[in-house]
Amino acid sequence: MPRRTGRRRMTGAALAAGLIVGLAPFSTAAAANTVTVYYRPPTAWTGTVNIHYAPDGGAWTAVPGVAMEAACTGWRKRTIDAGSATGLQVVFNNNAGTWDNNNGANYRTGTGTVTVSGGVVGTSDPCAGTPSPTATPAPTGTPSTRTAEVWYHLATRGWTGGNIHYQPAGGAWTAVPGVPMEAGCTGWARRVVDLGSAATLKAAFNNGAGAWDNNNGADYTIGAGVSTVKAGVVTAGASAPCAPQTPDTTAPSTPTGLGATANGLRVAVSWAAATDDRAVTGYRLTRTGGPEGTVTVTTTGTSHVDGTLTANTRYEYTVRAYDAAGNTSAASAPAAATTGDTPPPAAAGTPLGGDPREDTIYFVMTARFADGDSTNNRGGSQHVKSGNAANDDPMFRGDFKGLIDKLDYIKGLGFSALWITPVVLNRSDYDFHGYHGWDFYRVDPRLESPGASYQDLINAAHGKGIKIFQDVVYNHSSRWGAKGLFTPTVYGVRDEQWKWMYSTPEAGREYDPMIEHPGTDPELTPAQNALAKGRPYNGDVWSTAAPAGNQCPRWGTPNGTSPEGFKLYECQWPTPTSKLFPADLYHQCWIGNWEGEDARSCWLHEDLADFNTENPTVQKYLIDAYNRYIDMGVDGFRIDTAVHIPRVTWNRRFLPAIQQHALARHGEKGKDFYVFGEVAAFVNDKWNRGSVNHSAQFFTWKERKEYSPDDVKAAIEQYDYEQLAGPAGQPTSDNAFLRGNTYHAPDHSKFSGMNVIDMRMHMNFGDAHNAYGNGKDSDDSYNDATYNVVYVDSHDYGPNKSNTRYTGGTDAWAENMSLMWTFRGIPTLYYGSEIEFQKGAKIDCGPTCPLATTGRAYYGGHLQGTVTATDFGRVGSATGAVATTLDKPLVKHVQRLNRIRRAVPALQKGQYSTEGISGSMAYKRRFTSGAVDSFALVTVSGSATFTGVPNGRYVDAVTGDVQTVGNGTLTATVSGQGNMRVYVLDLPGNPAPGKIGEAGPYLR
Structure with a gap:
């Protein structure tokens, strides 16, 4: 590894004693080879620069050595006759007693061209292609051009190397990504920049792999001389950080504020x-x-x-x-x-187990689905401002009791798995969605009721054969931190402008969203009561006096006014750059490049405080928290914002913890615990703009090499290694594909443990044919695409990153469903899509518009009445509004699709092929395991001919049509968008199920 540079003042006698004594005399020989040494001296060395050297086995020059001549800008050089020696020992000095002797170790060179810069010995010619100045005596005055010696602290960002991209004042920027910096001592890089006549330069830094430090968009201003850039701070006139230091005998200050x-x-x-x-x-x-x-x-x-x-x-x-x-x-x-009381025993529950591909998933936002208990409804501080109050529609309206009451609706549709939004206690002004977690160890009370706890929901769902997939967040907490890990204290003041905002602190009192400000405080004006109404207690997170250990600069200093005219203050709101969060637990930057390394190590949004997930304390906090829900018997996790955590961290820490705890707690059923991640690649590409680290399929694979045991360093090493490998260097798999007509045992030895949402199909579902083509194109890059979660739209986006709920029409919806229910992957439907609920509505507008006008509107009005399911996809009875809902055409369609899929294992778990098939959306699928052998031919929205298929008797699950194949060819005739044929081969012990269900508006 590179040696550290050292510069210290030494006398000639000291040099003689320290460097020369004990060396054998040098005997002169004919010139056999030479060494041309280029040396970049510190900018403070403006006069003569000497090189003091000894050929290997020879004598040293007389102190202080011989003068070096000027080379190109910033460099000195000397060509030395090495005789028969194979290298030199060299040191340098400024002819005034200051030496660079590599911290006493001397520099060692070979022959030929050698560079010494920043403590590092190289072999390139730094002046190649640059006209050399006329040979003159070494300068004794100020150089004709001004330089800036810039030292950048790589370790702040965990980089292993870096470039400086700069612009001298009045000049042009270097070409992106800039010019390489030379390695200095551990954690530092150096570059000397010729300023010409300029006094300063603008600079930004990057690691050569897409991660940038541009001072939060402002760039850094750096002057002449030596400057350091560390943790966002430029120190002008600094000492070179890699210079040797006197022995350290001074202890740190005593920590305060414990x-x-x-x-x-x-x-x-x-x-x-x-x-x-x-x-x-x-x-x-x-x-x-x-x-x-x-x-x-x-x-x-x-x-x-x-x-x-x-x-x-x-x-x-x-x-x-x-x-x-x-x-x-x-x-x-x-x-x-x-410490408190011993907590009650962990809630006991048992997952259902079984291959998750046998399920279809219904996705609900719990707070917006069905209201079973109005006493836990809460509107929050934005209830009136959002327009929700005018609609009597509090943000927290649906709850677990409502879900329990309507499980028969979900089962009647035919779904056997329920994906619910996060259940942990949230803390923000608008947190009904669940992604602003504050207490990860507690279920949000706005979702629970007596007799309808989260455990009650899990048990009730399991009693009906429905799995629970819980949405979980490892990437971030609320902006108010995470209880039990760290919660920030912000500046606040209960003056006439702000007393409506800040609760009077009460010793021992904690945040409880069930207790909202009534808006009737006699100490407040009517206007202030209106602003305070709906706010829960917050006296635990603010202080007028700076708390012990405060790191936020300019605490309480006025810094402008709000749109309402209120005076604003420094440290009033938690942000990544406010220093209100400790750097070991939370990241300290905003994402600047969504395809850069910083997308994994900076904040997404001001309400999403980004965990430092490479910190062991954070890891333990999250692992212990989510183990509690595994104990409760949930059947799987949907992982939010998975792309914003390095894959190596998932593979080292979180995924093994999930798998090991599920297995230890639930045995064989724990092996089926299903994990699927949101890797938000909102593009139409196979690889997210060419960035493998930000692509969904990347997260389905284990690591391919060993990295540093330090998780922070490993994250950078993994990022750089995989970005360099690029899409062409990624592993491939045939786990999703038949070999001819034969199913083969999949190889999951390189599977990470995380499956993913099929973002590429999601982005392309504006048209089913397009989604199908893009899905096929990506399938070799997943470890096993048959485990992908497939949906058209969600609570975030519609196809092509549309901000509205899908509005392609009923026929297009039917076609999308027919494809999803018969192609590889696990079909998933966002609540209400079965009746095109809120089609064309903006999916989310925060508190700036009423929820009733969005894609997150309350669905309970369509579920009023009673419903009883007799089986999956079968309803025995229904009354009221829910009976009308169940009579809609897409409801009938999805019920029948679910029944067909449940009857044909090939549609659930089969590999597929399009070999020998004509037809725009047509494929054959097969699944073989033990006594099960299921083979099906599928075509959607059009006819198809299948050649080279096994002979035998085929029965269509849609019409009951029977075809006996004797020549390896079957033609399926289909007309109508969304219609399909599923010809199932009769096999010994695996008879075709025949026609399933009755003809409907699409399957006929």
């Missing part, structure tokens, strides 16, 4: 960062109390979560800081916390 907060049997501890004359390396946190005795842990961050501890026990903590030299501070003032 605080400890108990949450059940866990204690969250945090403190203010200590300071050091060099740098703080880490902290030693010591805990006393309880039967565990004294325990000390080390961490590089300023927070720690301790658990699981003994109930009702007082624990005391102190923390010390230490540096790289081992100097340790005094212990901080102690902080103590007392």
